[in-house]
Amino acid sequence: MTTNEFFGKSIFLSNWFSILLVTCVAVLLRCLVAKFDVAKYLWGHNNEEFVSNLANNSKEGDCEEYLSALPEVEHVPYFGATITLPGGSKQFYEMANNRHSVRAFKPHPIPAFEVIENCILAAGCAPSGAHTEPWTFCVISNKDFKHRIRHIVEREEEINYAQRMSKQWRSDLRPLKTNHVKSYLTDAPYLILVFKQVYGFTKSGKRKQHYYNEISVSIAVGILLCALQAAGVSSLVTTPLNCGAALCRLLKRPINEKLLVLMPVGYPSDNCLIPNFKRKELKDIIFVN
Amino acid sequence: MTTNEFFGKSIFLSNWFSILLVTCVAVLLRCLVAKFDVAKYLWGHNNEEFVSNLANNSKEGDCEEYLSALPEVEHVPYFGATITLPGGSKQFYEMANNRHSVRAFKPHPIPAFEVIENCILAAGCAPSGAHTEPWTFCVISNKDFKHRIRHIVEREEEINYAQRMSKQWRSDLRPLKTNHVKSYLTDAPYLILVFKQVYGFTKSGKRKQHYYNEISVSIAVGILLCALQAAGVSSLVTTPLNCGAALCRLLKRPINEKLLVLMPVGYPSDNCLIPNFKRKELKDIIFVN
Numbered sequence: 001m002t003t004n005e006f007f008g009k010s011i012f013l014s015n016w017f018s019i020l021l022v023t024c025v026a027v028l029l030r031c032l033v034a035k036f037d038v039a040k041y042l043w044g045h046n047n048e049e050f051v052s053n054l055a056n057n058s059k060e061g062d063c064e065e066y067l068s069a070l071p072e073v074e075h076v077p078y079f080g081a082t083i084t085l086p087g088g089s090k091q092f093y094e095m096a097n098n099r100h101s102v103r104a105f106k107p108h109p110i111p112a113f114e115v116i117e118n119c120i121l122a123a124g125c126a127p128s129g130a131h132t133e134p135w136t137f138c139v140i141s142n143k144d145f146k147h148r149i150r151h152i153v154e155r156e157e158e159i160n161y162a163q164r165m166s167k168q169w170r171s172d173l174r175p176l177k178t179n180h181v182k183s184y185l186t187d188a189p190y191l192i193l194v195f196k197q198v199y200g201f202t203k204s205g206k207r208k209q210h211y212y213n214e215i216s217v218s219i220a221v222g223i224l225l226c227a228l229q230a231a232g233v234s235s236l237v238t239t240p241l242n243c244g245a246a247l248c249r250l251l252k253r254p255i256n257e258k259l260l261v262l263m264p265v266g267y268p269s270d271n272c273l274i275p276n277f278k279r280k281e282l283k284d285i286i287f288v289n
Numbered sequence: 290m291t292t293n294e295f296f297g298k299s300i301f302l303s304n305w306f307s308i309l310l311v312t313c314v315a316v317l318l319r320c321l322v323a324k325f326d327v328a329k330y331l332w333g334h335n336n337e338e339f340v341s342n343l344a345n346n347s348k349e350g351d352c353e354e355y356l357s358a359l360p361e362v363e364h365v366p367y368f369g370a371t372i373t374l375p376g377g378s379k380q381f382y383e384m385a386n387n388r389h390s391v392r393a394f395k396p397h398p399i400p401a402f403e404v405i406e407n408c409i410l411a412a413g414c415a416p417s418g419a420h421t422e423p424w425t426f427c428v429i430s431n432k433d434f435k436h437r438i439r440h441i442v443e444r445e446e447e448i449n450y451a452q453r454m455s456k457q458w459r460s461d462l463r464p465l466k467t468n469h470v471k472s473y474l475t476d477a478p479y480l481i482l483v484f485k486q487v488y489g490f491t492k493s494g495k496r497k498q499h500y501y502n503e504i505s506v507s508i509a510v511g512i513l514l515c516a517l518q519a520a521g522v523s524s525l526v527t528t529p530l531n532c533g534a535a536l537c538r539l540l541k542r543p544i545n546e547k548l549l550v551l552m553p554v555g556y557p558s559d560n561c562l563i564p565n566f567k568r569k570e571l572k573d574i575i576f577v578n
Contacts, residue, residue: 080521114378118379121386126511135574286426
């Protein structure tokens with residue numbers, strides 16, 4: 001006897017085809033409602049969809065029942081920026097344009113730890129969705145930890161270059177002359193691992209949403225880069241593929257934190273070379289109306 | 290006759306249950322392989338998964354067949370930062386800490402357009418995945434366009450506040466005293482709409498991957514914020530929910546561009562108030578090893 005005959009006695013099962021058909025139509029309609037937006041997950045993270053999901057997944061109730069995760073602070077007058085640069089935007093641009101990613105560091109001299117602290121304090125001034133401040137900066141200078149981090153990253157990067165990255169990707173990276181060997185992870189005096197807190201906790205231990213956490217933490221990284229440059233310190237923004245979980249375990253990060261970027265920080269080695277790329281011109285990045 | 294009897298003559302269909310079972314097991318195994326990582330799409334964009342997809346979806350072949358999207362430039366010596374701040378990281382931190390998000394702008398005075406250009410040039414110095422520079426900055430000062438943008442945003446924000454945002458989200462925003470009325474969109478002398486190019490095109494018109502484009506463009510936004518502050522100009526980072534497509538159409542952006550943030554830029558209005566939040570302390574954002 002076929003499985004069909006066996007299950008044929010149930011009304012539900014004997015009409016399986018109609019049910020399947022209705023389900024398919026429902027799924028199709030759902031896709032249409034989402035405006036064929038399936039492709040966007042392939043090409044980039046869509047915040048709108050992401051946030052819609054957040055909204056829809058949240059339990060609803062009377063608004064008054066919900067406490068804000070933020071304190072209800074007073075609003076005070078603000079008269080605009082008072083601490084600026086004497087040379088304004090031009091001076092800032094010259095400084096930003098002087099920054100270059102460095103892939104070869106010397107172990108000495110070591111930038112003062114106070115400098116690193118100031119740079120992280122500056123990064124912590126970034127705006128964030130509903131003022132959630134969803135960032136953690138792990139500063140590693142311990143030799144043993146740097147070696148363990150290098151071991152984790154090189155092990156994964158060897159597989160990345162051999163299997164996980166497409167041929168096109170490897171070709172795109174060729175002018176950068178990178179490979180899976182990452183000596184900067186043990187040479188640089190500091191490694192800053194920036195974690196995004198994908199959610200947080202209220203004082204009462206309730207889970208709290210961190211809206212747009214990836215954008216917020218990336219903005220903080222932009223400020224961190226500028227602060228390091230202001231102090232004359234070089235860095236490199238890396239996103240080591242498939243290393244997040246192992247690095248979280250090594251650094252005993254809580255479950256709500258995910259690695260965003262890993263940055264070696266210090267001074268370039270004496271024989272440091274950088275690719276002589278031109279930046280895009282203003283007319284290629286601006287649109288005026 | 291039931292649909293079951295009708296389709297029962299096919300071997301394939303009469304064994305539908307076994308086939309369904311095998312499919313389910315296959316899907317389950319796929320989920321196990323992905324290490325139960327379904328949840329991460331709810332909590333945040335996972336770059337590793339995203340990039341793995343990119344790698345796997347790319348057509349493979351002999352590496353030598355692939356041209357790099359970047360030119361094969363020479364590598365030149367780099368001796369580190371030469372343009373810094375006299376007060377180093379401390380001066381930078383004080384400047385960053387002086388920046389506050391502003392929600393009430395005055396239409397005059399208008400910051401010089403050159404200032405905006407310098408700030409965008411500085412933002413364009415951000416690092417990006419494989420030096421793809423995946424950003425476009427649309428600067429809007431035209432009154433009519435500002436009104437049209439406000440119309441689009443307020444229409445959607447009214448629905449966002451009424452339906453799309455969860456009660457918890459609205460409660461979390463309560464201390465910010467925001468609602469769907471966005472006068473800053475017509476009051477501020479400039480609106481800067483920052484678009485991420487989720488992919489690009491090579492000179493020959495071939496599609497080219499923009500690795501980690503959202504992180505890269507968000508880092509550029511961080512630099513833009515600092516540059517504006519250096520020039521004494523205030524701003525607000527907003528992520529208007531569900532407005533991306535309409536704003537892309539209005540500004541005739543190409544299909545590879547998605548709105549990341551919309552920033553009103555100018556000077557605070559005379560009666561501007563800001564919430565008196567404290568920033569997290571250093572000890573709460575740093576972890577040292």
